[in-house]
Amino acid sequence: MNQPVEPPSDTGQGAHRRASRRAHRRACLTALAALPWIAQAPRARAQSDGSLDVPFVTTPQNVVDAMLALAGVGPGDRLLDLGSGDGRIVITAAQRWGIEATGVEIDPALIERARAEAQRAGVAHRAQFIEADLFKVDLTQATVITMYLLPDVNLLLRPRLQQLRPGTRLVSHDWDMGDWEPDRTVLVDAPDKIVGLRKQSRLMLWTVGGPQSARPMR
Numbered sequence: 001m002n003q004p005v006e007p008p009s010d011t012g013q014g015a016h017r018r019a020s021r022r023a024h025r026r027a028c029l030t031a032l033a034a035l036p037w038i039a040q041a042p043r044a045r046a047q048s049d050g051s052l053d054v055p056f057v058t059t060p061q062n063v064v065d066a067m068l069a070l071a072g073v074g075p076g077d078r079l080l081d082l083g084s085g086d087g088r089i090v091i092t093a094a095q096r097w098g099i100e101a102t103g104v105e106i107d108p109a110l111i112e113r114a115r116a117e118a119q120r121a122g123v124a125h126r127a128q129f130i131e132a133d134l135f136k137v138d139l140t141q142a143t144v145i146t147m148y149l150l151p152d153v154n155l156l157l158r159p160r161l162q163q164l165r166p167g168t169r170l171v172s173h174d175w176d177m178g179d180w181e182p183d184r185t186v187l188v189d190a191p192d193k194i195v196g197l198r199k200q201s202r203l204m205l206w207t208v209g210g211p212q213s214a215r216p217m218r
């Protein structure tokens, strides 16, 4: 989980996929930018091609706790938070559940902030942060993956997520995985949520090859 993997060499199909991903993301961000919460949210550093995958918006602490409870984290788990922001999911997993946890974040300022917070919390030995593009890191060592991303980003991750070891749990805050049926969905009151009109978060759990997905994940 520690080492970012190199991006695959450029192919016509890969270039096409990235171009269409950029176009879709631009459309999503343009639409979302009209909302006050996005306009106010600090933005991740733009990538070299000028694109941005997801803005920085934090998961309220009680929702972080609910995500980790939904994942059923426990001894031996290795958690990976894709787009780790200020590190709160990773730090909570390391501090309250005592597990190894890693955050992947593209914004170096957020990486620095998360590392400082992990130090303050006394869990820097269990909570690591990698400055990298979440599309380019190795996911295979994680037993639990948490995400607070955007719908199109979740969809782009599906091909890699479905190849993970059976039993790997995936938890997403608010955004689904298209037509993948969650094993469980919970609604959590989120009075501190800074986005959306309803102060509520929807959390979804999928287990790779799990009970609800006896049929292969599509």
Ligand SMILES: C[S@@+](CC[C@H](N)C(=O)[O-])C[C@H]1O[C@@H](n2cnc3c(N)ncnc32)[C@H](O)[C@@H]1O
Pocket: 043, 044, 045, 052, 053, 054, 055, 056, 057, 058, 059, 081, 082, 083, 084, 085, 086, 087, 088, 089, 104, 105, 106, 107, 110, 132, 133, 134, 135, 147, 148, 149
């Ligand atoms: C909605 S925030 C979620 C933060 C944190 N996981 C939480 O739930 O509180 C999404 C994060 O993804 C980061 N991000 C956006 N694009 C990324 C990329 N391609 N690779 C890694 N991180 C990215 C943003 O900088 C932002 O911090």
